[in-house]
Amino acid sequence: LKRSMEQVQTGMGIRLSERIYDSGFQQLNNLLPSGGVPSGAVLEWIDQSFGGGAGCLGLQVAWHVTLQQVADQRGVLVVVDAPGCFYPPAAATLGVELSHVLVVRPACEQDHFWVLDQLLRCAAVGAVWSRVERIPAKVYRRLQLASEQSQTTLCLVRSHRWRNTPSWAQIRCLVQPQPGKGDWRTQVQLFGGTSVSRSCRCELEMVDRNWTPSPRQKVARGAKAGKDVETVRSTNAQEHVESEHGMISNTDCQREGQVV
Template identity: 30%
Template sequence: MVTSLFSASFAHLGDAVWRADELGCAAGATVASGHAALDAQLPGGGWPVGAIVEVLQAQSGQNEWRLLLPALRRAAPGPVVLVGAPHVPFGPGLCAQGFEAQRLLWIRAGAPAARLWASEQALRCAEVAAVLAWLPQVRAEQLRRLQMAAQEHSKLLFVMRPAQAIAESSPAVLRLLVASQSAGEGAPGDALQLHILKRRGPPLTQALALPARCARLGALLALRVKAEEVVRDTGGGDALDRLAAAA
């Protein structure tokens, strides 16, 4: 009798039971990352809303925009807050990829405590759509506080940390290690190599290779390369005519 009751109860749970060898469902809403190959490997098919996404990389400022910008374009309207960004965002480049640079709010904060305070306050602001925080010296208990704020106010939260933090514990529901991939590794020179270190699901043993630039920006950069070649070959004399022919 006990066995039959247990079996009936387990059967009643049905799809509500998550098996560790299967990709789990997102606990809440998600926003598509804009990379089809990545979305296929993320619970819920995108970045989780109301949870920390931790982006680890060897050097800050190299890959986060190329990874996150497609999703930021799709996010709810409102400011995108940058806390402790290592470089001033390049407005024309963002506009070329379809993102309104006027949505950015850049908060300069050098001290770790100031960055944490600014990040938490931004998460509590109703108008804010997403928070990107560069927190190289953050501790696990501090991340848990940000996790609670992101969950309470249903915000997209991306935390950038150095690659050395891979060995540290983290409450983030999703942890990624991102690096640029050279052309010699069998992919375009501007591709991103992405390791999913932590997700709700089985480990992903193989790295993902994601195109780093949208087609429009790639075309603009290719045209710029052609222009430089024309100027170099002709000394600038008939550069415009030859560029028009090459395009």
């Protein structure tokens, strides 16, 4: 029965229907090969310099992808914050609705990769964002396959030192701040990835001072408007992140409480 269902779903080897999501930036959409972010894609955001904006841009893209899945009951953005540097109020200034964000803080590198793998297989997750450095090739391939199978977008933020290393990401972007050009203007260079055939670049404004919630974002708020982001600290590699009826449950996790 399982094999028959898989054949029906994949159409004898044809992948499940792929959606193209708006990245939230028209200039970036024009840059990407598919005109947006493909579902089930792994994207790498490479920082040209520390604090260069790759993390913020990747987070905004992950949020926009998540937001477009609210109607499909996949409206949860999970931040896997191994370094412990994620600051929810700063994310809120970028337009991220904290009521739809779950923060997981793994205790070690092994837990970090395990949590990423489990989240990518969870039906309630719209997108996953994480800052990582070294990724073993086998682990990276497993994450890429999990993302492709579940059609969950994975946004990884990495430092410039990993720019020339082999990668399983479909799209790799180098993010460089542009001094003296507005409050937060960056240059994004599409330089690699399994889906990229040529290098190209664009400039975009990271923060719009005139930003107002779109109708879809107002729907995303729903009855839970004002709810703070929930933070979970991973205690060991045996904890389970499961999905049931579209909700995420965390077992054997020590809850830190809510972050204001």
